[in-house]
Amino acid sequence: DQQVKQNSPSLSVQEGRISILNCDYTNSMFDYFLWYKKYPAEGPTFLISISSIKDKNEDGRFTVFLNKSAKHLSLHIVPSQPGDSAVYFCAASTQGGSEKLVFGKGTKLTVNP
Amino acid sequence: DVKVTQSSRYLVKRTGEKVFLECVQDMDHENMFWYRQDPGLGLRLIYFSYDVKMKEKGDIPEGYSVSREKKERFSLILESASTNQTSMYLCASSTHRDGSPLHFGNGTRLTVT
Numbered sequence: 331d332q333q334v335k336q337n338s339p340s341l342s343v344q345e346g347r348i349s350i351l352n353c354d355y356t357n358s359m360f361d362y363f364l365w366y367k368k369y370p371a372e373g374p375t376f377l378i379s380i381s382s383i384k385d386k387n388e389d390g391r392f393t394v395f396l397n398k399s400a401k402h403l404s405l406h407i408v409p410s411q412p413g414d415s416a417v418y419f420c421a422a423s424t425q426g427g428s429e430k431l432v433f434g435k436g437t438k439l440t441v442n443p
Numbered sequence: 444d445v446k447v448t449q450s451s452r453y454l455v456k457r458t459g460e461k462v463f464l465e466c467v468q469d470m471d472h473e474n475m476f477w478y479r480q481d482p483g484l485g486l487r488l489i490y491f492s493y494d495v496k497m498k499e500k501g502d503i504p505e506g507y508s509v510s511r512e513k514k515e516r517f518s519l520i521l522e523s524a525s526t527n528q529t530s531m532y533l534c535a536s537s538t539h540r541d542g543s544p545l546h547f548g549n550g551t552r553l554t555v556t
Contacts, residue, residue, distance in 0.1 A: 336485075362541075362542060366545075366547075371452075371550070373533050373535070373547030373549045373550050374533070374545075374547045376544035376545065376546070381542070419485065431545065433485045433486040433487075434485055435483060435484060435485035436485050436486075
């Protein structure tokens with residue numbers, strides 16, 4: 331049973347526009363959520379996180395929104411840049427621990443110049 | 444900056460061979476992890492270790508074992524490699540602190556023929 335779902339395998343946007351990547355989860359015990367970015371031939375790198383006590387966290391061009399009632403989170407990138415083209419993984423854990431981080435399958439974002 | 448180093452970027456092994464994948468981190472992190480990444484399946488946890496000589500099974504431990512004799516080093520062992528173990532293997536580390544993100548190495552692309 332997939333506890334973290336990224337239903338869009340790919341997303342294509344124009345440079346300068348907003349990119350919105352979505353993630354749904356089924357386990358109501360999840361209380362910490364993270365986004366990772368992965369370029370080809372590199373390991374994933376941590377991008378941004380949010381605790382369940384918040385509904386929004388912002389870091390520069392990246393904002394993560396959490397809707398606990400809908401068990402849904404989203405990553406907004408504004409404005410999108412060609413260098414943002416990568417695979418984005420959503421991940422979730424209970425009690426903020428990294429030991430049992432559950433990853434989604436990833437969404438490949440392409441930002442066109 | 445945390446550095447997680449995987450000893451090989453690419454490996455080609457034959458079916459039935461014993462394979463060692465090595466990972467070293469330089470930030471004195473307590474936790475270390477082995478994931479595999481496959482297209483359409485995302486990141487799946489094989490094993491993790493929260494201390495020297497301690498290990499716990501992840502979601503897909505079958506066919507793998509691990510060794511952690513020193514805090515900075517975590518080895519993944521394929522006792523008898525099979526073609527379905529052809530994959531990208533990613534090592535990661537983190538601290539015990541709640542909310543500590545994973546820091547990944549650049550991965551080892553293993554091909555079993």
